Amino acid sequence: MRHLLLIDPIEKLNIKKDSSLMLALAMQKRGIECYVLFERDFAIHNQGMQKLRVHSFKGTLKEDQIYLASFETTGEKVIELTTNDVLHMRLDPPFDSRYLRILWMLDHLVSMGIKVMNDPRGIMNFNEKLYAYRTEGATASYVGSSLKLAQQFVQHLDPKPSALILKPMDLYSGLGVEKLSLNAWEKRFEEKVVELQGPVIVQPFIEAVAMGEIRSLYFKGKELGTILKTPKDGEFLSNIAQGATFHAEPLTPKTRAQCETIVKELMEFGVDWVAFDILGDSVQEVNITCPGLLVEVSYAHKKNLADVVIDMLD
CATH class of the missing domain: 3.30.470.20 (ATP-grasp fold, B domain)
Known part of the structure; x- marks a missing residue:
């Protein structure tokens, strides 16, 4: 069984602590056939078995055998996918139209019997933030573009929070998350709706x-x-x-x-x-x-x- 990791460009990654690269090196150490590929290498067609350009690699761990000391590609080749292959979807968000296009393409591979982890339809079905708000005891959350409805939401929060959190639905690593006072959030909410071209999440700040x-x-x-x-x-x-x-x-x-x-x-x-x-x-x-x-x-x-x-x- 081969494992293929679809990852962001290496220069974009923090090599020292990247989860995907850690997994790739662990597989290589265990003697598992494993390659990485980048978005530019990924394509699909409807004329038989799929082919991908993949890259071999090498890397080292630090003395703690956890953090990475180095990682680099060492060569490339074109392979033909089989149903014994596992493709790991390891591209970072944002979950934008570009990300959705990749998921659609990955779903084509799934339809041909190729294992993709996580399954692209599963990723498409569940927004990472909204899904959490469905759980029992979830933080009170407003999601929308209407300031008037957001004001009503804030007005009825009980207990009254000391501040509010505004954040996007589709970013990651804390990007776009802002803490604002109760008397200064409305103007920023309207600005953020424009910046994000759509809904903003409003939540009470949790002490x-x-x-x-x-x-x-x-x-x-x-x-x-x-x-x-x-x-x-x-x-x-x-x-x-x-x-x-x-x-x-x-x-x-x-x-x-x-x-x-x-x-x-x-x-x-x-x-x-x-x-x-x-x-x-x-x-x-x-x-x-x-x-x-x-x-x-x-x-x-x-x-x-x-x-x-x-x-x-x-």
Whole structure:
């Protein structure tokens, strides 16, 4: 069985802590035939078996055997896909028209019996943020372009929040997320509707963010590991790239039950990779496009979790 990882350009990636590259190197170390390919290499046709240009690679890990020290491609060739191949969709969002086009093309491969992980239709079916808002105990959330309706939503929030969060539906890694006071959010809401060319998410600011945000990784219904990301003093985004610290942290029984219910449903749609973002007992996002932080969660748990994933693939 061959594994093909569709990834963003290497120069765009943070090689040191990229989940896809970590998985590729772990497969190579285990003797699994594995290649990477880029968007420019990806094409489909309706004249028989599909062919793709793929790249061999090499790389090294740091002394901790978790973080990457180097990664580079070493050659390329054209291969013909078979039903024994697994193609891993590892392109980062935003979930825009370009992203949707790739999913449509990947779905063509699925129709020919090629395994794609996560399944493109599964990714298309579930918005990472909106799906989380359907869960029991979810954060009060408004999604829309109408300021008047947003004002009514805010007016009826109970208890009254100290501030509001405005964010887009389709970005990632905290991009476009803003914290605004209750007397200054309306003008920015209208500006953001124009900037995003559509709906904006409005939520009460959750004070518990100062205590940190949970990231929990699941694969094929199994929890791989969980960490608590704590933002820098004075910050409200728990982004490790922006200085947040992290350590291993167990899920509460209530949150674990929520996550297990979600992954059970998603697996029915071919969505095996899932990463949860959790504040308190509330699931904030259900990441399924290109779940990340495999390196950081591995480091916190002192175990290369890519090997666990590979065992479950077999």
